[in-house]
Amino acid sequence: MSAAKKSGPLSGLQVVEMAGLGPGPMAGQLLADLGAEVIVVDRRTGERIDKDVNRRGKKSIALNMKSEGALDVFFSLIEKADILIEGFRPGVMERLGLGPDVCLAKNPKLIFGRMTGWGQEGPLSQTAGHDLNYLAMTGLLHTIGEEGRPPVPPLNIAADYGGGSMFLLLGVLSALFERSQSGKGQVIDAAMVDGVPAMVGLIYSMMGRGLWQDKPQSNLLDGGAPFYRCYETADGRHLSVGSLEPQFFAQLLQGLALPADYSKIQMNMAQWPKLEEAIGGAIKAKSLDHWVGVFAGTDACVAPVLSIEESHAAALNTERGNRIILNGITQAAPAPRFSRSKPQTPQPAGRTGDHTAQILQELGFNENDITAMQNSKVLA
Structure with missing residues (x-):
């Protein structure tokens, strides 16, 4: 949508992301890191997001989605987008009038990426949950920790980001490739309870060969093996x-x-x-x-075993330059690395709604239109 394209292998790719938490924003960040233009649809203007790593490299438009005028703006975004990312409970986008049928009618080439823990259908699809709960139901949480003690939460990496963000990205980019042949968009149902088991083929193979016991700290890769x-160490490290x-x-x-x-x-x-x-x-x-x-x-x-702060200063990481500092926060540089289409250093975010006027102008709205939207509460 912007005339000035970012550098990187995904330069020119247009992504609309519904504001949320966790795996959806992470997926959007990784797309933005590699050159995609990602516009986040926020619920209000002026909230500080300058310390939010997952917001780097993105633009923000704040819309009151309960107003008819905001829907018109949203569909203008969708008509020009390649990918939409949303992470609401199943049915929320439909209740907002923004479901896949409506959006694909506006843009038949749209890739509609849906990110949930339990999936769009199923007995738990309408139930709240977090990474730990999703991981628990895959059987993998059971394997982490010491035998005879409760499992240890492995941060929110395995389900939210491993089984969530990465499989959402795999889905939307696969659909993008398929679209180059069919000319058609489609809906991606990325569920963490589907993605996590897809990463565990080695363990399933070992179980099938009788080489893995279904209990923690008893196997080759779960802390059971002494090697x-x-x-x-002597100094408590x-x-x-x-x-x-x-x-x-x-x-x-x-x-x-x-x-x-x-x-x-x-x-x-x-x-x-x-x-x-x-x-x-x-x-x-x-x-x-x-x-x-x-x-x-x-x-x-x-x-x-290094702490996070120690890892920033480790020679391995400083020599590879795989950390950057934005707004005083040390964080990962864009990954992976490309030999030709190198992405630029991401720009840190500022506040929600910072790009509302710019985005509206790029969509063809003039100053009078924007003023009218402000007065009629179309803009949040």
Whole structure:
């Protein structure tokens, strides 16, 4: 919609995002990071969003969606859009008069992306929930934590963003490719309870082969294996150990000055308590910095557990330049990296509604029209 396109592989892509929380805004941010023009439809003007990382690189228009005039503006946006993203409970967009049938009638090429936890249909579709609840119902939360203790919430990454944002993005970009062949838009039902299981093919495979027990801290990748877990060091810090392959495990043993013949019992689960005691005891005897030095340049698959603040200053991240600072907040730079169509550094957000007049002008409304909208409460 804007004459000045951003740089990046998605430059020229037009996205409308309904203001919300969590996975929808994250998906919109990633599209904006890669060059898409993302316009967020907000409910009111003037709210500070300058510290909201998920709002970077986007524009904001504030509309009173209960007014008929606002619907006209919204449909003007939709007529020019490639993608719409919304994360309301099923039925909300329909009650607003903005459902898929209406929007696709206005723009048959529109990709209508719908993000929910439970899905558009099903017994829980109208029930509130959060990442932790969705993850709980997939069976994956059960696997995280110590045996005999309650599962540990893995932040809101796995369901909201892994099973949510990423599958919403996969859906809308796949539909965009399909549209290049069919010329038609479609509706994407991205549900976290669908996306999370789609990431767990390896675990399902291991269960099917009898190599995974359906209980926590009992398997190769859930902290049960003594060579794939974290250990405390002498200074109360923690060291991550991921020495799965035999050749890497051999280097771990060498670095810890443990007997080389422990390699013979690496995959013997009955011997895992013995290995855990030996590995844990060795690591506990020295500081984190000591072990970082010992394993530097090796393939033992060992790394220090850093805090978020520490990670910002780590050489790995500073040398790759994968952090940027916007409005005083350190955050991730756009990812992934492209050899030709490199995206620009995102601009931080300001306040909701900051771009209302600009967007309306680009849609063809003049100053008198905008003033009339303000007076009639079309603009929020």
